[in-house]
Amino acid sequence: MRFPVLFLSGLCLALAQEPPAHQKLISTLWVQTSVEWQVSCRQSFLAARHALDASISDPSSTAAIEQAAHDPASLRNLPLAIIVDVDETVLDNAPSQARQVKAGVGFDLALWNQWVSESKADPMPGAAEFSRYAAARGVTIFYVTNRDANQEAATRSNLRRHGFPLSLNNDTVLCRSERTEWSSDKSTRRSFIGATHRILLLIGDDLGDFLPGARTTAANRQILAAPYQEYWGRKWFLIPNPSYGSWEDAIYNVPKPQDPGEQLKQKLSALRP
Template sequence: MTPRLPALLSTMLLLAGCATSPAPVAVATPPAPSQGSLYATTWTYGSAEAVALGHQAYAALTGYVTARLPALQGSAPFESALVTGTDASGQPQRAPCTAATRARPAVVLDIDETALLNTGAQYHAALGHPYDEAEWAQWLDDRAARPIAVPGAVAAMAALRRLGVTPIWISNATNARQAVVAEALAVAGLGAAAPLDTLYLRGDVAPGSSKQPRRLKAAETYCIVAMVGDQAGDFTDFIDGAKRPLPDRRGAADGAFAALWGQGWFMLPNPVYGAWNTPEATLDTAIPPALRWQPK
């Protein structure tokens, strides 16, 4: 029996729709962040405690520099905050300021998570996106329009400049992004930065990520009274530059270099990323067997 026309048309349209409709496309989603990395990110960029530590570090920096400046006017030798090596017993050797540089006191600072927060980029990373150099360059361009200064940094830079102290920025952002890095600092209220004078980026002085060649270059014309950073490499390569085991790095920071923290070196918190986690830290490397505890 021949079906009626409306029924036949309905069947044909249904079959045509099934034949031409595209198959569902699977949308790739980034892996969920681990609870540990999520805690580190939310604490660093969202907590009141992180704000408090920013203000605390920068207030301590300003107080230390203010107290040290009168010594620059005297005739006694003046040791800078720049460590150039270690002696036979492993103690750090600090570079003396010359007669010429004593007239130009400066503070050397890292930028990322030290002076400017990468809140937007770290939100993206916390969703499970691995680091990508091209994406990072795009973020630096975007950040320049609306940078977020670390709490306490703007007031501290203004106070240092009133004292005649020059902020010098040393960052591992590539020098291809020189203009936007300087723009971000200025827009955030941290002041102007002049390339190869008060701003040194990766590739400016020597290849590689070590900041020591750039610190040495700055010390040729400035007396480095203090340094500020969020990683050991912002101060010296002797703590984790050789990618030593985590306990050895902790031992160095608590041993030979212990006297410098708060006395020329000022550390800000950054549990989100950094050389401290290369190779990736684990409970076994962070907590030795003798210190582990479980309830009986």
């Protein structure tokens, strides 16, 4: 009976020593294969239609805290707008995550730039239909993205391919660094839009799509979000992104480790068993 015992203990050792799967494997599979992810996205965009109608009917309503201090009377006559993020909000980059998983690499700027230049991201479920509904109601859609300014043409081409409304008169694709004050924190871009439009809704996959200062610790993010509970599902709509975001960076010590092994170690120590 020694052989089976040795065999089993060897098998257990082999399993214990199995290298960890890629850190984006399960999140990418959820996005690429599950009905649950599709439904999560669609129900947000369907709820956003109702919220859009309600915001149009309330002429003093604004979704941007950067616009909250404006005199309500001054908002009344402004043209209407909504602000949407691009990546993982209206365009689905899961194939780019899948390439990382298959190649066994972490985020790589060259791979990302290659993916963006292909302009072939699919629309997020429900996003294009919602955007066209908003445009049909006379609302301008601003795409506020942390894609770099030099990726605007590829981004426009990708959006256009799926019928997302793009203004012929204004630049409605506002990229990071397009102006010097447009940092990755989107607050300055929300203020810029709020100077000329009443902002009805914000839609994004990251806390930074709604509030300034989201790149901070996990505990500070809770404090930051706490005063705005009544905004969610009314003025703010969050699309689930389990693959990356400022929530992930909040797990790591500053500066963020580049080594995947060290990232995994810090992720494990953030768990609460």
